[in-house]
Amino acid sequence: MVIELYELLDNLSERTKVKFEKQPSVINKGDAFDVKKLPIDKAEWHAIDDVVSVNFDMKASTNLAKGRSPQSTASIYDAGVGGVVKIFQEFDAQFVDIQGDGGFALFWGNLRYERAVSSAVTARTFSIDFTEQLENKWPKASSTGFKLGVASGSLMAKRVGLPRHLDLQEPVWAGNPVNYAAKAAQQAVDVMMNVTGSVWDAISNNDYLTFSCDCGNPALLWDSVILDKIPDDEKFGFSLNRHWCRKHGEDYCRQVLAGKVTRVNIPDNERHKRTLLANASTELVAAAKSRANQRNTTTTLFASLGS
Numbered sequence: 025m026v027i028e029l030y031e032l033l034d035n036l037s038e039r040t041k042v043k044f045e046k047q048p049s050v051i052n053k054g055d056a057f058d059v060k061k062l063p064i065d066k067a068e069w070h071a072i073d074d075v076v077s078v079n080f081d082m083k084a085s086t087n088l089a090k091g092r093s094p095q096s097t098a099s100i101y102d103a104g105v106g107g108v109v110k111i112f113q114e115f116d117a118q119f120v121d122i123q124g125d126g127g128f129a130l131f132w133g134n135l136r137y138e139r140a141v142s143s144a145v146t147a148r149t150f151s152i153d154f155t156e157q158l159e160n161k162w163p164k165a166s167s168t169g170f171k172l173g174v175a176s177g178s179l180m181a182k183r184v185g186l187p188r189h190l191d192l193q194e195p196v197w198a199g200n201p202v203n204y205a206a207k208a209a210q211q212a213v214d215v216m217m218n219v220t221g222s223v224w225d226a227i228s229n230n231d232y233l234t235f236s237c238d239c240g241n242p243a244l245l246w247d248s249v250i251l252d253k254i255p256d257d258e259k260f261g262f263s264l265n266r267h268w269c270r271k272h273g274e275d276y277c278r279q280v281l282a283g284k285v286t287r288v289n290i291p292d293n294e295r296h297k298r299t300l301l302a303n304a305s306t307e308l309v310a311a312a313k314s315r316a317n318q319r320n321t322t323t324t325l326f327a328s329l330g331s
């Protein structure tokens with residue numbers, strides 16, 4: 025192989041100039057956004073104004089191979105990563121991407137927040153059984169489970185790669201949700217899952233997702249958390265330290281996916297706690313207001329794009 029290095033770099037420099045001068049068109053696809061219809065050899069990006077991304081990450085996976093055969097390590101990836109992908113499929117994720125020991129699922133359109141958050145809680149629930157089986161099988165080797173993060177916002181996509189080489193054409197997603205969900209997941213400790221500010225804004229009135237089940241007295245399940253690695257108002261996140269109950273989980277999950285939000289037996293003081301949680305400081309209130317403004321701006325911006 026002989027690389028014509030200077031020619032390659034000079035060509036790229038020229039290409040960059042042309043791309044900057046002749047900017048691609050961005051088309052707002054809204055809910056009709058379809059990964060399969062993303063252009064490859066055309067200067068065109070498809071945009072969608074609100075997408076929910078669920079990221080997951082196998083905890084401490086760098087130590088997984090320690091004290092295990094390659095076959096055992098492979099089976100852990102198959103069971104773990106494969107299991108989470110199955111969950112995303114069940115909840116009708118429109119796109120799933122896996123990279124090694126983690127990945128993300130994207131949800132848009134009808135009930136996107138409900139499907140995304142329910143799938144994340146389901147992955148959390150799966151993680152408990154997965155970790156238990158892992159520890160029973162290899163009591164001395166290091167254990168793992170899944171860290172989960174959920175974020176939302178606008179995205180643009182295009183297939184970038186070589187025309188006619190389908191295997192080299194990966195969709196490229198430009199926008200914050202995937203990145204922010206990854207940061208939210210990284211910060212999730214042990215059995216927690218974290219959601220960014222906008223995700224909380226969308227689900228905070230849902231009694232099925234925010235209060236514990238009727239096995240005991242329903243109580244608020246979430247706490248506020250600052251997602252340090254996120255640079256804007258999305259960093260004012262919330263964390264959940266719970267999974268689906270074996271008795272009520274299925275029913276609650278179905279109610280959520282049916283768009284139901286209200287349970288009649290939630291004590292007033294718990295509802296009050298939920299209100300307080302989002303209004304705990306002037307900083308939190310200001311952040312929520314600015315997120316709402318941001319959403320309006322995005323909607324206006326995207327409305328001006330062709331479709």
Ligand SMILES: [Zn+2]
Nearest residue numbers: 237239269272
């Ligand atoms: Zn229960």
